[in-house]
Amino acid sequence: MDAPAISFRKIGKRYPDGTRALDDVSLDVPRGQFCVLLGPSGAGKSTLLRMANRLAEPTEGRVIIEGRDLTPRTMKPIRRRIGMIHQSFNLVGRLSVAANIMTGALPALGPARVLAGLFPDALKTKACMLAASVGLDPAHMSRRADSLSGGQQQRVGIARAFMLDPAIVLADEPVASLDPRISSDILALIRDQARVRGATVLCSLHQIELARTFADRIVALRHGRLVFDGTPAELDRNAIRAIYGEAGPVPIASGGLAA
Numbered sequence: 577m578d579a580p581a582i583s584f585r586k587i588g589k590r591y592p593d594g595t596r597a598l599d600d601v602s603l604d605v606p607r608g609q610f611c612v613l614l615g616p617s618g619a620g621k622s623t624l625l626r627m628a629n630r631l632a633e634p635t636e637g638r639v640i641i642e643g644r645d646l647t648p649r650t651m652k653p654i655r656r657r658i659g660m661i662h663q664s665f666n667l668v669g670r671l672s673v674a675a676n677i678m679t680g681a682l683p684a685l686g687p688a689r690v691l692a693g694l695f696p697d698a699l700k701t702k703a704c705m706l707a708a709s710v711g712l713d714p715a716h717m718s719r720r721a722d723s724l725s726g727g728q729q730q731r732v733g734i735a736r737a738f739m740l741d742p743a744i745v746l747a748d749e750p751v752a753s754l755d756p757r758i759s760s761d762i763l764a765l766i767r768d769q770a771r772v773r774g775a776t777v778l779c780s781l782h783q784i785e786l787a788r789t790f791a792d793r794i795v796a797l798r799h800g801r802l803v804f805d806g807t808p809a810e811l812d813r814n815a816i817r818a819i820y821g822e823a824g825p826v827p828i829a830s831g832g833l834a835a
């Protein structure tokens with residue numbers, strides 16, 4: 577049987593200032609799954625997600641990607657297999673949309689070629705194809721990234737994440753900086769792009785309704801511990817209370833619920 581795309585085994589994380597962010601978290605994400613991480617602010621979602629490409633290091637436990645232990649030695653080849661989508665897009669505002677999309681090839685090209693803007697023609701063709709598939713107009717390609725709307729910038733972020741045909745996409749609150757009205761469009765885009773390419777998605781969210789709509793599976797953290805693991809249908813009132821406590825999640829403007 578295939579190894580899971582991502583395995584977290586007994587993960588603990590204590591930051592240098594003593595903050596205990598994660599405690600004994602074990603989770604297998606099978607290949608092709610759209611797995612959403614829920615939990616109140618400070619629950620440890622970002623810390624766990626960032627461990628999958630070693631942007632954060634566990635103080636206890638193991639991270640295994642497609643059957644291989646993630647270590648300083650294996651990090652480079654494994655990072656080529658992983659795309660990342662950020663909450664605040666993380667684009668270089670003064671660079672063109674095309675250049676931003678092509679920076680997604682950095683793990684393969686290396687920083688020197690990317691900084692010099694030396695992109696092979698095949699990558700330029702691929703960037704155009706990806707831009708079209710995320711709904712960007714060809715006229716956008718030469719525009720500065722910071723001249724685009726937030727929703728358009730996140731489309732650039734999604735195209736960039738798929739540049740190296742990743743097996744895994746990590747999406748860290750990808751709609752938190754966006755107008756709630758376009759959050760569904762952006763999540764649908766991530767899900768559909770991943771589905772077409774057979775990629776696994778681990779995505780942290782604050783909005784329960786969006787999690788229910790898009791997730792194959794929902795996993796939740798509270799105070800750094802796993803407190804829920806089930807299908808969207810299993811995320812009932814009791815589960816929500818276990819995740820967010822008596823006060824419950826905070827309502828947000830879209831009519832959905834946020835932590």
Ligand SMILES: Nc1ncnc2c1ncn2[C@@H]1O[C@H](COP(=O)(O)OP(=O)(O)OP(=O)(O)O)[C@@H](O)[C@H]1O
Nearest residue numbers: 591593595597615616617618619620621622623624
């Ligand atoms: N670099 C750091 N140094 C010290 N503590 C940190 C650091 N990064 C995160 N933390 C702490 O670790 C805990 C988990 O943080 P994390 O960002 O993973 O939570 P989260 O669930 O993603 O929160 P949010 O939804 O607000 O983004 C919090 O208490 C946070 O303050």
